[in-house]
Amino acid sequence: MEQDYRPHDIETKWQKKWNESRIFEPEPDSREKFFITIPYPYLNGNLHAGHTRTFTIGDVVARHKRMLGKNVLYPMGFHVTGTPIVGLAELIASRDPQTMDVYERLHGIPGDILPTLDTPEKIVDYFKVESEKAMRMIGYSIDWRRKFTTTDPTYKKFIEWQYIRLEEKGLIVKGSHPVKWCPNDNNPVEDHDILHGEEATIVEFTLIKFRYKDLVLPCATLRPETTYGVTNLWVNPKVDYVKARVEKDGKVEFWVVSKEAFRKLTFTDREVEYVEDVPAKDIIGIMLTNPVTGDEVISLPASFVKPGNGSGIVMSVPAHAPFDYLALRDLYDADLSEYGITEDLSEIKLISLIKVPEFGEFPAKEIVETMGIASQADPKAEEATKIVYRREFHGGVLKEITGKYTGYPVSKIKDILTRDFIAENVGETFYEFSEPVVCRCGTPCVVNMVKGQWFLNYSNPEWKEKVYKCLNQMRIIPAEYRVEFENKVDWLKDKACARRKGLGTRLPFDKEWLIESLGDSTIYMCYYIVAKFIQKGDLTIDQLTLSFFDYVLFGKGDAAAVAEETGVTPALLEEIRSDFTYWYPVDLRSSGKDLVPNHLLFFLFHHVALFDEDKWPGSLAVNGFVSLEGQKMSKSKGPILTLESAVSEYGADITRMYILSTAEQTQDADWQKTGIDSARRQVDRFYAFARDVIESGKRATIGTELKQIDRWMLSRMQNYIRETNVALDSIQTREAIQNSFFLLINDVRWYQRRGGEALLYYVLDTWVRLMAPFTPHLCEEIWEAMGHEDPISLAQYPLYNDDLIDEGAELAEELVKGTLDDVEEIIRVTKMTPQKVHLYTAPAWKTEAINCACTIQAEGSLDVGTLIKALMANPEMKRFGKEIPKFVQKLVPEFKSGGAERYETFAGLGLDEEALLKESSAFLEKEIDCPIEIYSADSPAYDPEKKSRFAEPLRPAIYIEAKKEE
């Protein structure tokens, strides 16, 4: 080995060897397989630190499983479908200054190349080469024979096949969906087009159609169940209302809404025509029919009604809505004769429809009274509304007045009621922003229903049921994410799956549309199996027919007929099919946590829709993001750190080690210069240790006679081996590196300090294999220098060996270390310079007391009384009668509070403390730098300060004589 650690030389050497020996290009064999996939990167830039983390995690898992004897397949492809690459090409073509700067400086694209990347195709061609280069230079054990790009014509054939099969199953449907829309640009607005209201979301309201003669006065609500408690409507006398002809699905109605609401309606999936203005007075004081209950309710004037919210007409539920209650109460004494209202409004009875534990019959009235809210203007009214709403939503159930819905929890009722109300034509859905949205052009945006859109029917209950079933059978890593996945499955609605713009595959049954890019990346893991044959030239594009994919991926159809139809030889067809059945399903899909609510969900949905249960994925893992010195990364605006630049600067192994050890699993990692600099030193230390051990030429193994410190080293190492394996199995790379590196290196240091050297070679042999998944190049280099001929990448991963556990050796070292620490502490506190240190090991009677305590403990009845009694029964112990109670009173609580184990080991092995300390006295003398004398407290030859009486088992008494000041 070289004197100095030169990462790049070592890494280039081993990458070349791996590539030439093809050890990461697996073929089916008799071993158990492990198929791991990471979502392929989207190529609108170079791979960055976030990719580095996710892909390195995948590589470590792949390498670990491979060393455990599995046949591991870790493939990779490139995702390019969708709009961002098109957008990037436009920005480069127009020489957008920020884009040019970020891509040249941060993505590291040479200044003479960047301007040439002015079409999507050129961008894809450039980045797929760069990305593969980057992944090779960090040493991923990827089978590159299977790479592909999502615009490959062959991949498109695969996507077409998939969508045809989904459509046949009725999982792709046509419909409308709401989008944020700018009426001026006549276009959907995306987040970066928005001037104000980026935070706004589209909220689904239910319009309840109250009727007056032949007119409909719709009221928008988020809580359709409250329709059962409506006592009146609110109309603002100062607002302009219009009558409109509204046609939907061939059905014509005449609606009265505010002018603003009319405008919003024109963008919905309704035909809307203006008929005439309606003075507010005309619709105040009228009696309307509640379409749900059939009750007659009156419309009343209210200034709080905002014309821009909902329809500009509000339904009033004073039993449950504090504002409604307050507004109604305010009118009790008002003179409303100008609206022709002469009724005594205090006669209006509140209608209760929700039972909630915290409140009585009328929660709104109750809270207004207990909080002492005077009027609608009182700010506490807002708070009261929130409280009532929350309590009712979470804990409320519907009362008998709601008929067949009685007993339903409020939190579950909205979707059911909306569906039923629409079916009965008493309600409709209506979308509105949670806050106003303004386009960059200055125009207020609206919610527009895009018609004739293609959807993946994710809301389909049977489909969801299958996904739940799949999730139930899967391992989710970490386990806390299971509930997150389940929530998201529940929440997922139909998803638009086709767009007009971008790169991608045309929808086979409606060629005007392109398949949306999240929808074309759901089951592509199976395409890796086919891709190998395509890359090799065994398959032509014409051969990729529907029946070809049916046969190879589903096992459907007749092999001979498929061979006949496609011209693929039966032997090849069988080979592809058997490759598929060998590798599939995916054993582990590991990804950044940003993909949980989208890609990973769709991955599950499409697998369960298309494949039989035995091909459903086995496990899912998620990891956190990476920030740079506390700042979020952004591909397009920076900052960004590319994989290539990290590896160029620090080397592959150091980068891998750092990114995996800096944060655990779902926690976000922060890339800091001080952190990676320290990782560099750690790896360097490992290299230096290995070099010294190899150069020393000592090769003893565990076959030779072992000293206590050797047995200690072996025993400690077993624990780290076990913990590392457990951690890697649950993808806790930080924990794994903590055990396999940091804790182990500290013990090796202690081993050497204690004079251990016989087993250094053996330790290194195990250690280097333990570290190989994390720092594979360096480990290959050391492994080779140790004389091994086969690559460490294929060597056996260390496994926990119970036979090498030596509790006695561990306890003995604990005694030595503890004694040393105590002596040092005394010296520090007293600030003395020691002349001589005297150690007294525990007297035999105390050891006997411990033995006795262990016996009683085993019987399960240890307490102070029984132990004293048992000891006093022994005539030998009688003469210590005065000291026994005091010692026992201290000892028993220690047993109770977790200290039992070490005493049991001590008692069980019958450790001889005096002999142990004498063996270590040379070491202790060297450390403390003064002579040491060891006695038994039973008969100390020298004990001027009577310290020996403090001696306890595993805790020798100490007396230090200070050097006299000259």
Add this chain to the structure above:
RNA sequence: GCGAGGGUUGCCCAGCCAGGCCAAAGGCGUCGGACUUAAGAUCCGAUAUCGAAGGAUUUCGUGGGUUCGAAUCCCACCCCUCGCACCA
């Protein structure tokens, strides 16, 4: 608002599910020492507070509670991060 995660000793962070040698692992930083002509690297030690004998005291977002015993269990509250879609 809804959902998820988090608040630990100078910093990053482990511990919490299975309460007890937990003043709390590991790393970083800082300070002191060894080595060196020197620097770096490496090694040793310290790093809540107090302490001239290995000890004592106060800590784990805040306030309560359960328990012989709480960073860990229960309740309430405060604060932070992320997601809420048709976009990869």
